[in-house]
Amino acid sequence: MEAVTAHALRRRFGSVEALAGVDLAIPAGSVHGLLGPNGAGKTTLVRILTTLLRATDGTATVAGFDVRREPDRVRAHIGLVGQHAAVDEILSGRQNLEMFGRLYHLGRVAARARADALLAEFGLADTGTRAVSTYSGGMRRRLDLAASLITAPPVLFLDEPTTGLDPRSRGEVWDAVRALVAGGTTVLLTTQYLEEVDRLADQVTVIDHGRVIATGTPSALKGQLGGDRIDVVVADLVDLPATAALLARITGDTPDTDEDHRRVGVAVTDRMAALTATVRALADSGIAVDDVTLRRPTLDEVFLHLTATDSNSDAEKVTA
Amino acid sequence: MNRLRWAFADGATLTRRDLDHWARQPAQVVIGLLFPVMIVLMFGYLLGGGMTVPGGSGAAGYREFLIPGTLALTMVFGLEGTFQAIKTDVSRGVTDRFRSMPMASSAVVVGRSVADLLNAVVSLSVLALSGLAIGWRWHSGLAAALAAFGLLLLLRFAMLWIGIYLGLVVRGEGALVAVQILVWPLGFLSNTFAAPSTMPGWLGTIAEWNPLSSTVGAARELFGNPGWGGDSWVAQHAILMAVVWPVLLIAVFFPLSVARYRNLDR
Numbered sequence: 001m002e003a004v005t006a007h008a009l010r011r012r013f014g015s016v017e018a019l020a021g022v023d024l025a026i027p028a029g030s031v032h033g034l035l036g037p038n039g040a041g042k043t044t045l046v047r048i049l050t051t052l053l054r055a056t057d058g059t060a061t062v063a064g065f066d067v068r069r070e071p072d073r074v075r076a077h078i079g080l081v082g083q084h085a086a087v088d089e090i091l092s093g094r095q096n097l098e099m100f101g102r103l104y105h106l107g108r109v110a111a112r113a114r115a116d117a118l119l120a121e122f123g124l125a126d127t128g129t130r131a132v133s134t135y136s137g138g139m140r141r142r143l144d145l146a147a148s149l150i151t152a153p154p155v156l157f158l159d160e161p162t163t164g165l166d167p168r169s170r171g172e173v174w175d176a177v178r179a180l181v182a183g184g185t186t187v188l189l190t191t192q193y194l195e196e197v198d199r200l201a202d203q204v205t206v207i208d209h210g211r212v213i214a215t216g217t218p219s220a221l222k223g224q225l226g227g228d229r230i231d232v233v234v235a236d237l238v239d240l241p242a243t244a245a246l247l248a249r250i251t252g253d254t255p256d257t258d259e260d261h262r263r264v265g266v267a268v269t270d271r272m273a274a275l276t277a278t279v280r281a282l283a284d285s286g287i288a289v290d291d292v293t294l295r296r297p298t299l300d301e302v303f304l305h306l307t308a309t310d311s312n313s314d315a316e317k318v319t320a
Numbered sequence: 321m322n323r324l325r326w327a328f329a330d331g332a333t334l335t336r337r338d339l340d341h342w343a344r345q346p347a348q349v350v351i352g353l354l355f356p357v358m359i360v361l362m363f364g365y366l367l368g369g370g371m372t373v374p375g376g377s378g379a380a381g382y383r384e385f386l387i388p389g390t391l392a393l394t395m396v397f398g399l400e401g402t403f404q405a406i407k408t409d410v411s412r413g414v415t416d417r418f419r420s421m422p423m424a425s426s427a428v429v430v431g432r433s434v435a436d437l438l439n440a441v442v443s444l445s446v447l448a449l450s451g452l453a454i455g456w457r458w459h460s461g462l463a464a465a466l467a468a469f470g471l472l473l474l475l476r477f478a479m480l481w482i483g484i485y486l487g488l489v490v491r492g493e494g495a496l497v498a499v500q501i502l503v504w505p506l507g508f509l510s511n512t513f514a515a516p517s518t519m520p521g522w523l524g525t526i527a528e529w530n531p532l533s534s535t536v537g538a539a540r541e542l543f544g545n546p547g548w549g550g551d552s553w554v555a556q557h558a559i560l561m562a563v564v565w566p567v568l569l570i571a572v573f574f575p576l577s578v579a580r581y582r583n584l585d586r
Contacts, residue, residue, distance in 0.1 A: 010484055050420045051419070051420060052419055052420055052584070053414055053583075054475070054583070058395070072422055075420055075421055075422040076422040078420065080416070080417065080420040082413040082414065082416055084411075084412055084413040085412075085413070086413035086414045086416060086417040087412075087414070088337065089412070090340075090341050090344055091340055091341070091344065092344075095337075095340055099333060099334075099336075099337055100417075100421070102329075102330075103333055103418070103421055103427070104421065104422070104423070105326065105329070105422075105423075131344060135571045143570060147417070201350040218330060263513060291379075
């Protein structure tokens with residue numbers, strides 16, 4: 001069953017089209033990454049799916065309910081973690097969770113018990129009585145996440161949950177998300193960090209300018225960039241053009257050069273043969289090399305590749 | 321029926337939230353309550369010596385005159401607290417969390433209203449007690465005095481809806497300062513501290529038609545405290561206008577706020 005669907009979803013703000021017809025299908029129990037730069041339309045999509053905003057056109061369902069016609073049913077089945085830690089700063093962590101529990105219509109006793117359980121689960125038990133304003137960024141995020149999970153909703157929306165967090169806090173949030181998914185929750189995660197979808201998501205949808213420009217598993221998206229890559233770091237910058245020419249001869253492709261890091265990189269199809277040929281050619285030419293690596297492309301490279309293609313095709317449309 | 325029950329329960333939960341805020345920040349509450357008392361002492365003892373009020377005798381007369389005005393002014397300044405609370409929730413994403421939850425959408429404003437009105441009752445009590453301590457009295461019986469307090473709370477209720485609307489609409493840091501700067505002239509361009517008849521003609525007319533002036537005039541009349549009088553229609557019908565103005569403001573800002581809350585995205 002699909003936990004989240006969107007069909008030809010559009011949203012217009014004045015003359016700006018934030019969503020220009022988005023289709024989405026997220027199977028229940030999976031983690032779906034929504035990747036895109038600032039202003040791509042990620043948050044607009046999340047706001048429509050969480051009933052905070054109406055679509056200009058198109059339809060969407062969450063947990064089987066239509067977001068426009070049955071917003072109350074949708075709200076009873078979702079948790080939302082927005083870009084800010086949406087908790088009361090003056091109250092303590094426990095008071096926050098009890099308040100939200102009461103608003104989810106748990107009884108007084110049940111709300112208190114649930115608050116205690118969540119505080120313990122998210123490692124906040126000993127700070128539960130302190131005002132949230134004294135919490136670290138990571139603690140606030142975890143409290144925010146806990147507040148979204150009071151009723152153990154089947155669908156959870158995470159809108160850039162780790163933006164502005166230090167690496168350690170980011171790791172804590174990731175662990176929390178993994179634990180949820182193990183429990184069967186469907187997660188829609190928006191992010192600007194490719195590493196995040198790489199680590200967490202089963203499927204990725206890349207959007208830019210309100211349009212889906214690619215969709216697939218993280219590894220399939222990486223495959224779109226032409227498989228593995230060889231990077232060569234030369235000892236002396238003057239050898240960079242010669243090394244690039246050498247790699248071009250071996251692979252038949254134009255390498256990318258990075259003068260700041262004295263690095264030349266290129267995509268390869270037959271990985272081991274290309275690596276052997278490169279090492280041999282470098283040894284024959286007498287170029288001093290600091291490093292030769294064979295690696296999978298990062299999602300950053302995939303993303304830059306995809307968005308560059310997208311803006312090129314836009315430009316072509318305009319000039320045509 | 322069930323829906324109505326949850327609307328009450330959710331409103332009570334959010335009222336409780338504000339009471340918890342007071343319990344966690346007692347110093348701020350005390351400062352908030354003492355601010356109007358300070359205004360009374362400042363105007364009553366620093367400036368009051370030079371003021372004479374028709375129907376009042378000297379500085380003591382000015383202080384009697386001052387209390388109803390400060391009570392009403394406190395109700396208007398309450399707008400800042402409402403505005404700040406609503407705006408903080410919007411900018412922190414707490415409002416979005418509420419809107420994405422299966423709770424009664426009226427709860428946010430019900431909770432806000434009840435908490436702010438409770439705060440207003442406490443403010444009025446503290447200020448009235450301070451007034452009694454420096455010689456202010458009501459002279460027309462308890463029923464009239466209670467009616468005056470009722471009109472003061474009605475004004476606070478109208479300010480509440482303006483505060484909610486501004487809190488939902490205004491964005492950016494420094495917004496509180498902007499609201500404070502707007503509230504002060506609204507408070508002083510009135511009959512609270514000086515007679516509109518002593519102001520330049522057109523300015524005096526605005527001051528007389530200021531909703532605050534109607535409540536102040538009505539409270540002075542009902543308490544039996546000295547006032548400026550005034551021949552204009554609006555000054556002659558202060559009690560009527562102390563009802564009409566707030567009702568009018570609520571009729572404008574209540575639907576505006578509801579529409580804004582339902583669709584917060586610009």
